[in-house]
Amino acid sequence: MTVETKLALTEQDVRSYSAKMNEADWMADFRADALVRAGQLPMPKPDKTKIDKWNFTEFPAHTVESTVYASLDELSEEARALVDKEQQNSIYVQHNNTPAYLFLSEELKAKGVIMTDIFTASREHSDLVKKYFMTDGVKVDEHKLTALHAALMNGGVFVYVPKNVVVEEPIQVLFLHDDEQASLFNHVLIVAEANSSVTYVENYLSTVEEAKGLANIVAEVFTGDNAQITYGAVDVLAKGFTTYVNRRGVTGRDSRIDWALGLMNDGDTISENITHLVGNGSHCDMKTVVVGRGKQRQNFTTEIVHWGTDTEGFILKHGVVKEESTCIFNGIGRIAKGATRANAVQESRVLMLSERARGDANPILLIDEDDVTAGHAASVGRVDPMQLFYLMSRGIKQQEAERLVIHGFLAPVVSKLPIEGVKKQLTEVIERKVR
């Protein structure tokens, strides 16, 4: 089905935005081409969630101007809490759509590590960005929302780690949202060349009461042979946002991509997290925690595709659903023909805290090869009364007992986040959301 969608921006608009942001010339053409496709391509069809009535195309403003920060001390208290006070790690801060602060240690610069906003990257590292930007990871023409993302991208970051470079301290990115008119079309591109390793942690922090904009976010993550990327994220986008977030990984031989995602949005969300295990012997570990509340509708697709031989994929998702919210968990392990000795394992657990909450865990295994191992476990249930009885029999009040059980339920993912401040923030957000 093809639906012509009238879009808020014209070709001229995206070209002049590209020029204003001083992007590489090819990027302007890329955007213009994507805009045409966005008008023609169909919407994605997330399994078990109908989104044809959701608004993914209309928004109050393509970009808003926000202040930059001379130092991290100018951040709001909430944002400041996310940053390690003991030592300054390499960090990029984006304020709504404005690249607002960047610090990359001299040591990393000297080793050839790149971290910069996506616009500057397209200009200064044009060849690298062109090679990876929406080519082998997320493709422009997958559906309307990927094309729209490419056309309207208004923020994001590029991280590049050269061959044999091990980045010891986590690299941190803060996407701060405090303007209710702002929309976020952020693109994150991470490339770790052969034998390198990096830990990347991003936070979406939205402090408005009710957002009026859209979020259409794409992250693409590439490992070279024997490289490692650990990707941690905590999304806290305010109520009002309709969010499409697509995080994708592609692995080289014997490499590894590990995800730890805390998806704590308060608006309707479609989240897709897919890793293509292309290189033989590569490995992916995907951990996700989710809390749904109010009337939120959310759909989380987590997929690992095994192309290479001896690849291993582990999916672990834990979700808490309360009030009248709906959470759909689609977990997919796909093993292509030829991916011998692949191992695809997944586990999805949903805990429902109210009668009207709806949780759905759909484990799917698609296997085109004989010599493989695969397994899945899924459950949807309520807080175990025996656990509560046990805790209460030691004097712990019911409310506190429930809190302990819920935190414990989410802990396997929370504990994997690599930055203490971020872990603490996620714990606090969970606390706030489940109370």
Next chain:
Amino acid sequence: MATLEIKDLYVEIEGKKILKGVDLTINTNEIHAIMGPNGTGKSTLAQAIMGHPKYVVTSGTITLDGEDVLEMAVDERARAGIFLGMQYPSEITGVTNADFLRSAINAKREEGDEISLMKFIRELDSKMEFLEMDEDMATRYLNEGFSGGEKKRNEILQLTMLKPKFAVLDEIDSGLDIDALKVVSKGINDMRGEEFGCLIITHYQRLLDYITPDKVHVMMQGKVVKSGGAELAHKLEEQGYDWIKEELGIEDETVELEV
């Protein structure tokens, strides 16, 4: 001295009558043992004292120093000084043993009067050493992946840390090897004193070789049918239960199967 008093207690589970008039009085500084074959209502009594939601008290009373225990929620019973060492302790992922214990200790204290972290750690360390537990048991998730023996030891650790007035220990000895049994007994004996009373539920005389009970009771058909001193346990060990059944004219000692 504190007193836990059970009078004419009737308990049902899912409509099945299990306890049919239990009378039992336990004072601090006393250790009581309840023995009896399977299916006679022993575990039901333990669960009813703690307030397990599936066990419905249809008549009778339980009081602690005159206070109505049956009116209290499970956590209130615990804070009043009742402890149940469970036969099958729950496993709780993501909550470490130490965090759980600290929450439980603080639940009994007023806000602002929480136990200091240092004091807590010191006490935990010394109790764990006393009970010959591996250090990593403090940071492991509560009972998760614990062996049967580790779980029972962990129940005793909680007992010694929480220091209740009355403990009901439901088959704390089942599935234990002799070394673990000695450790568990050591923990219970250590609690013995003016401030502590205990009700031990067991099938086996074996545990009572290490913990000498002040009183021994036999349950059949959902009530206490015989009481005596420590010598009663020895007689049961030697002669079994048939002589009691004969004496009382009981053919089938069980109530409906315990859940």
